[in-house]
Amino acid sequence: MKTTIRRLLGAATLAILAGVGSSMVATATYAQTQEIALVDQFMAWNLDDYEAAGTKVPDFKQSPSFDDAVAAGTLPALADRLPARDDVMVVRPRESIGTYGGTIRYNATNPQSFGNVGYSAWDAHLAGVTTNWEIVYPDIARSIELAADNMSATVTLRKGMKWSDGQPVSADDILFFFNDIGGQGDLPPLPGNLIVGGKPIVVEKIDDQTVKFNFAAPNPAFILSVARAEPGFPLAPKHYLQKWHKDYNADAGKIATEEGFASWVDAFVSHQNGQTGDFQVDVNLPVLKPWMLSEVDQFGNQYYRRNPYYWKVDTEGNQLPYLDEQVRMLVSDPEVVKLNVQSGQLDYADKFSQADLPVLKAGEQAGNYTTMLYTADLGAIVKYQFNITTKDDVLRGIFNDVRFREAMSLAVNRQEINDTIFFGLGVPRQWGVSSKSPFYEDWMGSYFSDYDVDKANALLDEMGLTKGADGIRVRPDGQPLRVILHDAINRVPLSELMAEYWTAVGVSTQVNTVTRETFAQAVAAGEVQASVWFADVVSEKDMYTRPIWFRPPYGLDTNPVGGGLAWRKWQLSNGAEGEEPPAEYKAQQDLVTKWQATPLGSQEYYTLGKEVVGNTVKQMLHIGTVGEVPYVYTRSNKLKNFPDNNMLFIDHLRGGHAEQWYLTK
CATH class of the missing domain: 3.90.76.10 (Dipeptide-binding Protein; Domain 1)
Structure with a gap:
């Protein structure tokens, strides 16, 4: 339920960025009240600011699990574990005040991953x-x-x-x-x-x-x-x-x-x-997290137990978190994840495809869980990119011709993808920001997103990439034009369709399924030619701080899936290291830097933000297939204060605030 609250902020309070309608206001301090529209009841204050509004926080209370240690003198009293009283953080829970105790379990797909839902265990x-x-x-x-x-x-x-x-x-x-x-x-x-x-x-x-x-x-x-x-x-x-x-x-x-x-x-x-x-x-x-890592067992499962020095309380003075323990279960097989959800062995889970929805919905009553469909603040569910700085110099030249990228986009049958892979739940469209973003313009979603094989072939012909007798196009060095498409995020059915579309216009494409670790090593070595990757970090505030898809390198500095890491090093070092980028990418980097120096919510901020997004869409560095697809989670019905379907899916489950989750019987 959306609600409007009146929040009193002291003069020494954090500089706050508060959403007011569709505009944003940025100031250094507030000493007045302001109307803030929130999607749910969750909110947090410094204790003195909270009490300044006239509501007192009762005496602090701890989990009973600490009582014996405090009584024995092996753990300090709660008042000595929390910050000074006025500096304690007060949390208003999303639904209700919780109860102490219990262990919840969630899934991760490989040993080197916390699991996307695991972000909730390090909200600090x-x-x-x-x-x-x-x-x-x-x-x-x-x-x-x-x-x-x-x-x-x-x-x-x-x-x-x-x-x-x-x-x-x-x-x-x-x-x-x-x-x-x-x-x-x-x-x-x-x-x-x-x-x-x-x-x-x-x-x-x-x-x-x-x-x-x-x-x-x-x-x-x-x-x-x-x-x-x-x-x-x-x-x-x-x-x-x-x-x-x-x-x-x-x-x-x-x-x-x-x-x-x-x-x-x-x-x-x-x-x-x-x-x-x-x-x-x-x-x-x-750590400063709600839970501390206490054990990694022989199967790779990780156990996190309550932090006795955690510095937040609820509005009734109960030290958070409510839950005793979170356990990250290592479950690599998606089918096993579904079975564990249906048998009640996972209290919340993700890594589902839209094709899993019928099975998940059918098992809700027996498994005592709810299937959650979150609106993803994304312009594409995933995206495909060619590595514009691959170490194969001939492919690098081909990939850096925008006509090639335009042709590869036109070769994709997005309606077929939506119908067969996403059960019609998405919108066939180009990569970019969500249609709800203030940086979105109507032309972006349809930009080179039509299924037009004739035009795709014409663009490739115009580049001089003629077809051989076998239908495969020939590179400038006389070799067949063959591309290896790396899939390290388990989008294999979709990637196989993409390979078919691209092969059909003469760009022979083979899908190579790899682990995240192997993929990262290949990216670092410049050996990746094309890949599929997540299309997140396009939500307004997220991309403002991390414009990883809008300037070199296209991806994280540690995993530049689209290339340009040497260009980024050049920019960060003022030319002392790396490689000076071509003028087009250098100008885009300068534009992003200028945008990030503008105050959030100013007219210049919105003008430059649209230019940043528009340029990147036109550069066709990221090829989208289907967007606006709901993100699928499951949640045990015993797990309370979990975000409901009004939550936007922004950067995994950050904003979930697991310290105020609790279990009912």
Whole structure:
């Protein structure tokens, strides 16, 4: 149910981006009330802001599972585990106040993946978002205040906040991340969103709870960028990790060798992984998440137990989370996932296709679950791309001719795909943003999306790619034009159709199904020619902070599925590294940089945003098939405060806020 709330914000509250109708307002601080439309009841406040409206939070209460440890003195009392009272975060649950206890299980498809639904177990960043990203609010941070010129941001942490091992969180943990980890020596580089104007963000310590982030260029997207996942978590537990860092421990190399690592860098990265990412292996790593990794069993299943120092309470003073444990079950076979859902062994699950809907709906009553259809804020369910910087120079020349990409799009029978793969639930259209996006224009969905084999053949003929006697076109070097299409995301029936369409116009295409790990290695080596990948990160606020499909590299810096990584390095280093991109892509990068320097919600923001999207659609770097397809989840009927069908599916289940989920009997 959509509701309108009146939220009172103190003058020291986080700079907030609040949706008001179709416009966006960006300010540094609010000291007045504002009407905010939310899709459900979920909301969060600093406790002093919440109580300033006249509603008092009762005395804090803990899960009974901690009572014995507190009584025995092995765990501090709750008041000593939470931040200072005014700095505790108060959460209004989505449906109702929950009850403590219980374990829920969800699915992941391979050992190196947390599982997309697993995002719910690491909802902890400097800033947070409401269910449909209507509001950005303080999360780990007590406040974030952008300077009027957007050249700096002052971040204040919560007094008395503690890591999951009980040690204090301080400004030194932020400085440790910037000065001793990100981009230092052989350690992994800073994420791209922490490099602004071609230069890393410079962090200045004000006091133990306060730091100032200084930017080389205006950075109004900073608040949103630190509300995201992996790159939005610029702090690390210095007190724990310094043991494996050579600048803090002269024996770091010796310790690494004893642990079986080739270097102190490998050991450090292994122990650090998991603050928000997929690859945690150190069960002792201190975190700020609702649950802590406690075990990985012989089958690859991961067990997460309640964090006793978690820093949020509900509106009745109950420390969150309600659930004792989450378990990530490793289930690689989609058919087994469905069987586990129907037998009640998975409390929530995804990785379903639209073809699974009849089976899932039929099993609801016996399995005591509900099939959820979320409106995806996407312009395509998946997308296909040719690697424009593949190491095969002849293919690289072909792929960089926009006529080739236009022809490959025209060769696709989208109506047939919608009918046979998506059961008519989608809209045949081109890749891009959702039709609900403020950056969408009517021409985008139909751009080169007609099924026109004659025009496709004409474009390929115009390029000089003539057909041989066998019907296969010939490359400029005289070799047959053959393309390997990598599918690492299990869209095999769709990919096989795409291969048929492309082969029919003389571009012989073979589908190669691979694991994510193998695919990532091939991408890094420049060996991927074409691939299918997810078409997410096109929701308005998401793409503003991570425009990964709108400028080089086309994909993540760590997985540039569409190519252009060397071009991105050139841009980030101001030309010191990498390869200068062709003028077309250089201009697009400059446009994106300019767009990200405009305040969210300004007229220039919308004008430039439409240009960013429009250029990319016209470049045909991403080929869509069907869009506006609902995303399929299942949820146990015992699991409460789970988002309902009013939730937009934005970047997996982020916005689900699992700390307030609970189980009924």
